[in-house]
Amino acid sequence: MKKTIYSIIAVMFAVSAVSCGRTVQRVEYSGSDSVSSTKPAEFQAAELTEAETEAVTEAPTNVPPPPVEVNVSLHKSRELAGSSVIEGFETVMQTPELPTGCEITALAQTLNFYGFGIDKTELCDTFMPMDINGYYTMNDVYLGDPRTNYGYGCNAPVIEKAANDYFDYLGSDWYALDLTGVPLEEVFCQIGEGRPVIVWSTIGQRQTHAEYEFTLGCGEEHWFNPYQHCLTVYGYDYDSGTVHVADPLVGNIEYNMEIFEWIYNEMGSQAVMLCGNDESAGKDYTTDKEKKEWLKKHQPTNLEFLFGEENAE
Numbered sequence: 009m010k011k012t013i014y015s016i017i018a019v020m021f022a023v024s025a026v027s028c029g030r031t032v033q034r035v036e037y038s039g040s041d042s043v044s045s046t047k048p049a050e051f052q053a054a055e056l057t058e059a060e061t062e063a064v065t066e067a068p069t070n071v072p073p074p075p076v077e078v079n080v081s082l083h084k085s086r087e088l089a090g091s092s093v094i095e096g097f098e099t100v101m102q103t104p105e106l107p108t109g110c111e112i113t114a115l116a117q118t119l120n121f122y123g124f125g126i127d128k129t130e131l132c133d134t135f136m137p138m139d140i141n142g143y144y145t146m147n148d149v150y151l152g153d154p155r156t157n158y159g160y161g162c163n164a165p166v167i168e169k170a171a172n173d174y175f176d177y178l179g180s181d182w183y184a185l186d187l188t189g190v191p192l193e194e195v196f197c198q199i200g201e202g203r204p205v206i207v208w209s210t211i212g213q214r215q216t217h218a219e220y221e222f223t224l225g226c227g228e229e230h231w232f233n234p235y236q237h238c239l240t241v242y243g244y245d246y247d248s249g250t251v252h253v254a255d256p257l258v259g260n261i262e263y264n265m266e267i268f269e270w271i272y273n274e275m276g277s278q279a280v281m282l283c284g285n286d287e288s289a290g291k292d293y294t295t296d297k298e299k300k301e302w303l304k305k306h307q308p309t310n311l312e313f314l315f316g317e318e319n320a321e
C-alpha cells in the first residue's frame with residue numbers, strides 16, 4: 009500500500025497515494041451549482057447544422073414508465089431471511105484505468121448488472137465532478153484524480169448524483185437513492201428484494217479509523233481513512249456469517265459479516281441503491297440531439313480554476 013508525504017498533500021491540497029482512500033467525517037452536502045450544474049432539467053433544442061441534423065437518431069417511439077416507489081425501511085416491518093444472494097452479479101475491476109476510482113467503478117458494475125452498458129471510464133469522465141486542488145469536500149466532488157494513485161475519492165452524495173445525472177441523460181425513470189445511515193440489515197433487506205447496494209468499506213477489510221489530514225479550501229476539515237474503499241453488496245448468509253460483495257480491487261468475494269458490519273458503521277453507514285422498473289432497465293429513451301444538449305448544459309468540469317482569481321482573497 010502506497011502513501012504520500014503528508015506535508016506535500018497539505019501544500020497541494022490535492023491527493024493521497026493510498027488506493028481508494030476516502031474521508032469519513034461527513035459534512036452537509038451543499039449541492040452547490042458552482043461544483044456542477046448537473047441538476048435534472050428539461051431538454052431544450054438547439055440549432056444544428058444540416059449535417060448534424062441528418063446524424064440525429066430518430067426519437068424513440070416509447071416512453072419510460074412512471075418511477076417506482078421503494079420502501080427503504082423494510083427492516084422495520086419484516087423478518088430478514090437467513091440468506092439471500094443475487095445471481096449473476098459480475099465485478100468490474102477498477103485497475104488499471106482507475107486505480108483510485110472504486111466509487112465510480114462500483115456504480116458502473118451495478119449499472120451493468122441492470123443492463124446499462126456504460127464503461128467505468130466514460131461514467132467517470134462524463135458524470136462525476138472532480139476537484140484536483142482540494143477546495144470542496146468529498147460530499148460535493150471526487151477529490152483528486154481517479155486515474156492516478158493520487159486520489160482520495162468521494163462520498164455517497166456524489167455517486168447518487170452521478171447516477172441520477174446518467175439516468176437523466178438517458179431520459180430514464182430509474183434513479184439512485186442515498187441510503188446513508190441505514191443499518192446493514194436494511195442493505196440485506198434490499199438484497200432480498202433483488203437490489204444490490206453500493207457501500208463504503210475498506211481495502212482488505214482493514215479495521216482502521218479516519219485521521220485529520222488538512223483543511224480544505226472551502227474551510228472544512230478533511231479527514232481520511234487510508235484504506236477507505238467502495239464496493240457492491242449482492243448477497244449475505246447468516247449461517248456462514250459472510251457477505252457476498254463485488255470488490256473492484258479483488259473481484260467477487262465473501263467477507264466476514266461481523267467485521268464487514270463494523271467497518272460499514274465506521275465508514276458512516278454510507279450506501280447508494282439504484283431503483284427502477286424491470287421493463288426499462290438498460291433502456292435509452294433520448295435522441296442523439298437530446299444527449300448533445302444535455303452534455304452542453306450539465307457535464308461536470310474538472311475544477312482546476314478553484315485557486316484562480318475567482319477564489320483569491
